[in-house]
Amino acid sequence: MTGDLAQRQPIILDCDPGHDDALAILLAAAAPSLELLAITTVAGNQTLEKTTLNARRICTVAGIHGVPIAAGADRPLAHEVRVAAEIHGESGLDGPAFGEPQVPLDARQAADLISELSRSVDGLVLVATGPLTNVATVLARDPGLAGRLRRLVLMGGAIGIGNTTPAAEFNIATDAEAARAVFESGLPITMVPLEATHHALATPEVLARIAAIGTPLAAMTVDLLAFFATTYRNVFGFDSPPVHDPCAVAWVIDETQAEFSYGRTVCDVYGVTGRPPNAEVATAVAAERFWDLMIDALASYAGEPSDPPYAAQELG
Ligand code: BDR
Ligand code: CA
Numbered sequence: 340m341t342g343d344l345a346q347r348q349p350i351i352l353d354c355d356p357g358h359d360d361a362l363a364i365l366l367a368a369a370a371p372s373l374e375l376l377a378i379t380t381v382a383g384n385q386t387l388e389k390t391t392l393n394a395r396r397i398c399t400v401a402g403i404h405g406v407p408i409a410a411g412a413d414r415p416l417a418h419e420v421r422v423a424a425e426i427h428g429e430s431g432l433d434g435p436a437f438g439e440p441q442v443p444l445d446a447r448q449a450a451d452l453i454s455e456l457s458r459s460v461d462g463l464v465l466v467a468t469g470p471l472t473n474v475a476t477v478l479a480r481d482p483g484l485a486g487r488l489r490r491l492v493l494m495g496g497a498i499g500i501g502n503t504t505p506a507a508e509f510n511i512a513t514d515a516e517a518a519r520a521v522f523e524s525g526l527p528i529t530m531v532p533l534e535a536t537h538h539a540l541a542t543p544e545v546l547a548r549i550a551a552i553g554t555p556l557a558a559m560t561v562d563l564l565a566f567f568a569t570t571y572r573n574v575f576g577f578d579s580p581p582v583h584d585p586c587a588v589a590w591v592i593d594e595t596q597a598e599f600s601y602g603r604t605v606c607d608v609y610g611v612t613g614r615p616p617n618a619e620v621a622t623a624v625a626a627e628r629f630w631d632l633m634i635d636a637l638a639s640y641a642g643e644p645s646d647p648p649y650a651a652q653e654l655g
Contacts, residue, residue, distance in 0.1 A: 347374040349460050350591060351453055353411070354584065355383030355469030356393035357427055358434070358567040362560070363468050363494075363584035364394065368403045370592050376456055376463070378408045379449035382420040383469040383513055385431030387413035390469070393432040395440035400559055404442065411449025411473035415514035423509060426570045434566030435559045450476045457487045464591055467493040468584035470510050475517035478524050485526040493521075494587040497533040502575070508533055531590055536583035541568065543579070 352367050352375060354360040367375045378398070380391040391410045398408065414420045427433065445452065454477050457463050465488055467474055474491065477484050495510035495518070503512040511518045522528065541564045550561050564580065571580035 347372055348464060348591060349374045349376050349456075349462065350464045350466055350588075351375075351377045351379060351456060352588070353379045353381060353449065353453070353465060353467045353469060353473050354394065355381050355385070355390045355431075356397060357384035357390065357423075357431060357469070357584070358563050358580075359582045359584040360384070360390075360468050361393065361397045361432060361563060362582050363466070363588050364397050364403070365401055365556075365560070366585045366588045366592075367466065368398075368401065368406065370588070372592055373588075375403075375406050376460065377445075377452055378406055379411050379453060379473055380408065381411045381449070381469045381473045382413050382415075382422075383510065384423045384427045385429075386420065386422060387411070389431040391444065392440065393430070395442045395444065396432065396437045398442040399440045400437070401556055407445035407447070407452065408442065409445040409447045409449045409452045412476055415470060415472050416475060416516045416520075417514075421513055425574055426567075428566065428570070432563065434564075435562040449473045450480060453477045454481045454484060457481075457484050462489045463487070464489050465491045466587050466591060467491060467495070468510070468587055470513040471495070471517040471521045472514045475514070475520040478520060478526075482524070485524045488526060490527045490529060491521070492529045492531065492587045492591055494531045494536065494584045496530050499534065502533060529587075529590060531583075531587045533581075533583070536586045537581045539582050539586050540577075540579040541582055545579075 350367060350373050352363060354363060356364065364378060367373055378394050380387060380394050382390065384390060385393070387410055391408065394408050398404070398406065422431075424431075447455075450473055453465065453473065457465075457477075465474065471493065493510070495508055497508045501507040501512065503509040507515070546561055546564055549557050549564070551557075564582075567580040567582075571577040
């Protein structure tokens with residue numbers, strides 16, 4: 340891991356691994372601009388016991404040591420847990436074969452660890468990629484959390500159609516009472532909903548790029564994504580599966596590199612500021628169309644490949 344410690348953004352990742360949570364862990368631990376202080380787990384994609392084991396499995400394969408993994412809520416605030424075995428399998432991380440995890444479980448409760456770190460670390464960002472039960476639990480015991488965190492970045496919700504009920508996305512539907520408490524807490528929140536994450540598709544091209552890395556971790560990631568692709572195809576009819584959770588981590592990485600507020604583009608969607616519109620805003624990328632355009636443009640340049648320094652070439 341590289342990067343200037345003094346400038347790295349401290350984060351906690353609260354998750355329910357889960358295939359895409361696994362990718363969120365790998366991104367959070369490797370990003371030079373982030374300092375991953377803890378992984379906390381919650382019941383969601385599978386039972387708490389399984390999601391916690393899965394976090395330890397991923398850290399073991401990736402060689403992520405020294406990041407505490409603490410278990411949290413084993414059920415939503417007001418009802419029984421609803422797992423997503425149809426998407427993530429019986430283990431919650433079906434696909435690869437894992438050995439015994441070498442990374443230990445921290446003895447602390449997730450809520451205690453989050454509260455403790457929010458007191459000792461300035462400017463902490465909490466990234467939540469599972470149901471919001473742990474976050475709501477901390478807020479209930481320690482409402483001051485809302486004023487101490489820099490931000491909560493959560494993968495969850497939908498502007499429009501849900502993926503668990505016609506109205507609701509899985510992380511919110513699993514513990515809507517917790518989500519309500521979190522959204523009403525006064526915490527600064529960035530929500531990364533399905534409309535955004537459905538652009539982050541693990542296409543066969545993406546899989547080929549990952550496989551080409553050639554490491555055991557890359558091979559495991561391909562196996563994970565291959566399983567995820569199968570269930571997403573069977574359940575939702577997607578050609579390629581959307582990797583939701585690392586999008587929330589990626590949001591923090593880009594925001595961090597933008598120095599938090601410098602260059603922020605504030606979009607007044609409902610015109611509440613009364614200012615005249617000064618731009619049109621793209622809210623999505625048609626990825627295939629974009630790459631067709633880009634690759635066609637690159638292919639239109641004439642000439643043989645040249646050794647560096649790259650000679651200017653005439654348009655063909
Ligand atoms: C969310 O639900 C879970 O199955 C995924 O891990 C992700 O966090 C997407 O709706
Ligand atoms: Ca998740």
